[in-house]
Amino acid sequence: MSASSPVSLTRRSGAPASFTPTHLHPEVLDRARKLIALYPEPRSALIPLCHLAQGQDGWLTPEAMIDIAGLVGVTPSEVLGTASFYDMFHLEPVGKYVVSLCTNIACLLRGALELLEHAEDSLGVKSGGTTEDQLITLEEAECLAGCDRAPCVQVNSRYVEATTPETFDHLVADLRAGRRSAEIPAHGTLIRVQRTVGLAADRDEIARQRAAMAEAEARRAATDGTAS
Numbered sequence: 080m081s082a083s084s085p086v087s088l089t090r091r092s093g094a095p096a097s098f099t100p101t102h103l104h105p106e107v108l109d110r111a112r113k114l115i116a117l118y119p120e121p122r123s124a125l126i127p128l129c130h131l132a133q134g135q136d137g138w139l140t141p142e143a144m145i146d147i148a149g150l151v152g153v154t155p156s157e158v159l160g161t162a163s164f165y166d167m168f169h170l171e172p173v174g175k176y177v178v179s180l181c182t183n184i185a186c187l188l189r190g191a192l193e194l195l196e197h198a199e200d201s202l203g204v205k206s207g208g209t210t211e212d213q214l215i216t217l218e219e220a221e222c223l224a225g226c227d228r229a230p231c232v233q234v235n236s237r238y239v240e241a242t243t244p245e246t247f248d249h250l251v252a253d254l255r256a257g258r259r260s261a262e263i264p265a266h267g268t269l270i271r272v273q274r275t276v277g278l279a280a281d282r283d284e285i286a287r288q289r290a291a292m293a294e295a296e297a298r299r300a301a302t303d304g305t306a307s
């Protein structure tokens with residue numbers, strides 16, 4: 080579904096037990112449920128689920144946020160509120176490759192602005208824009224923790240060598256020709272290997288421990304009350 084889909088993010092989600100997701104693919108849903116089982120509270124899986132959904136669609140769609148909300152028992156607007164805090168989630172469609180160019184201080188001092196200008200000219204888009212072929216989204220980034228390679232460039236969160244206009248053009252040519260696809264998967268893909276054995280949370284044990292903590296707290300309060 081397109082970015083302009085009239086999907087409301089403000090309706091309340093259903094209770095997790097009765098909610099039927101409609102957007103996430105079956106294999107993604109299966110993975111989502113396994114992830115939820117890792118946490119004492121379903122809502123703790125919200126960010127991992129956003130990554131999963133972004134992996135499916137390449138960006139975090141409103142429909143996916145509604146599914147996530149239903150799965151973890153929050154409102155879609157809470158999912159949106161969380162996801163919009165993080166740069167790593169894209170709330171609008173992006174290209175297969177998101178090229179992030181750092182213009183923070185170390186990179187700035189080593190020609191980042193000139194490189195950004197070259198990138199914008201050669202790709203024909205301004206920072207934040209996507210090329211006509213929908214392949215590349217260019218974005219200006221804050222420090223990417225690669226100051227030693229300034230000016231630092233990442234593609235889909237992978238460091239790449241593109242410190243000069245020439246090496247940047249090589250990078251773009253490689254991306255266009257599909258020569259980097261083994262090393263740089265499509266945007267949204269975080270990992271290609273997933274663990275097959277989980278550490279599912281033991282909800283009975285968690286309930287026991289919480290009850291014990293509440294009991295200890297009540298005893299402490301009663302003792303404090305007696306002492307004062």
Ligand code: FES
Nearest residue numbers: 181186222223225
């Ligand atoms: S300042 Fe650019 S990566 Fe740190």
